Amino acid sequence: MSATRYAYLGPEGTFTEVALRTLPEAATRELVPMVSVPAALDAVRSGEAAAALVPIENSVEGGITATLDALTGGEPLMIYREVLLSITFALLVRPGTKLSDIKTVTAHPAAQPQVRNWMAAHLPQAVWESAASNADGARLVQEGRYDAAFAGEFAAATYGLEPLVTEIHDAENAQTRFVLVGRPARPSAPTGADKTSVVIWLGDDHPGALLELLQEFAVRGVNLMLIQSRPTGEGIGNYCFAVDAEGHIADRRVGEALMGLKRICPKVRFLGSYPRAGVSADEVRPLRTGTSDSDFTEAADWLARSQDGRI
Numbered sequence: 667m668s669a670t671r672y673a674y675l676g677p678e679g680t681f682t683e684v685a686l687r688t689l690p691e692a693a694t695r696e697l698v699p700m701v702s703v704p705a706a707l708d709a710v711r712s713g714e715a716a717a718a719l720v721p722i723e724n725s726v727e728g729g730i731t732a733t734l735d736a737l738t739g740g741e742p743l744m745i746y747r748e749v750l751l752s753i754t755f756a757l758l759v760r761p762g763t764k765l766s767d768i769k770t771v772t773a774h775p776a777a778q779p780q781v782r783n784w785m786a787a788h789l790p791q792a793v794w795e796s797a798a799s800n801a802d803g804a805r806l807v808q809e810g811r812y813d814a815a816f817a818g819e820f821a822a823a824t825y826g827l828e829p830l831v832t833e834i835h836d837a838e839n840a841q842t843r844f845v846l847v848g849r850p851a852r853p854s855a856p857t858g859a860d861k862t863s864v865v866i867w868l869g870d871d872h873p874g875a876l877l878e879l880l881q882e883f884a885v886r887g888v889n890l891m892l893i894q895s896r897p898t899g900e901g902i903g904n905y906c907f908a909v910d911a912e913g914h915i916a917d918r919r920v921g922e923a924l925m926g927l928k929r930i931c932p933k934v935r936f937l938g939s940y941p942r943a944g945v946s947a948d949e950v951r952p953l954r955t956g957t958s959d960s961d962f963t964e965a966a967d968w969l970a971r972s973q974d975g976r977i
């Protein structure tokens with residue numbers, strides 16, 4: 667039964683739901699709204715859902731820490747797909763509310779940096795309260811708990827609200843990235859435009875520890891697309907790093923970089939290799955000389971021949 671269910675950050679009417687519905691297979695799945703990202707991921711861990719779509723990064727604020735933390739801890743999960751969605755907000759209110767009536771505003775914390783300037787200009791006195799998601803904020807406005815919510819315009823109808831202002835976004839082209847997470851299994855084959863996500867724990871605190879981590883990628887010509895430090899929870903100054911690297915774990919340069927990290931770091935958690943959204947193989951940056959699979963194979967063959975004295 668669970669194979670047919672996909673969980674997502676709910677309730678109905680989140681951007682996450684819109685992102686999920688862009689996946690072709692969503693049409694044949696039962697889509698189950700969950701109250702939080704950890705709840706959506708736990709539904710996958712327990713087998714209640716086959717996969718979950720959750721927001722992980724946005725172009726204005728960077729990594730969504732609740733998601734990074736829920737993937738960093740707990741039973742391992744893996745990312746199988748990513749979805750990019752352009753985001754603009756609407757200010758949703760109960761019918762009849764005017765801008766001058768609004769004293770309290772709510773939305774998901776990740777929405778705040780995307781509407782901060784607009785709020786300062788148009789609602790300078792309004793108090794911000796965080797909601798579990800943007801649609802949950804809309805639901806709370808419907809219940810009368812807050813005066814307005816920043817959410818997708820499409821959420822208005824679901825919650826009996828009206829969009830007082832639309833197209834709100836401090837940054838042009840703001841995008842949010844969502845990931846489809848499932849239980850660990852073999853990643854899909856490389857497409858030529860892939861991304862690999864890992865979490866890396868640094869060992870003993872020493873000068874250059876982060877540089878050593880980065881060098882494992884740099885010397886193999888692996889480009890990084892995200893690096894976000896997160897506290898390990900084991901005291902001030904203890905951090906792990908969520909890293910997105912260009913390429914697939916089946917690419918030799920990526921595999922070798924991960925082996926390098928595994929040798930020097932106390933813990934590395936592989937979070938998956940999956941196709942990059944919105945990028946095709948012919949748009950990927952050219953490889954640095956000496957970092958293709960055949961370069962690695964030739965070097966390994968040369969080493970083996972040399973070790974045998976077959977020079």
Ligand SMILES: O=C(O)C(=O)Cc1ccccc1
Pocket residue numbers: 675679680681682683721724753774776777798799800801842
């Ligand atoms: O999906 C939603 O509606 C969320 O609450 C997560 C989110 C937050 C900010 C921008 C996009 C998605």
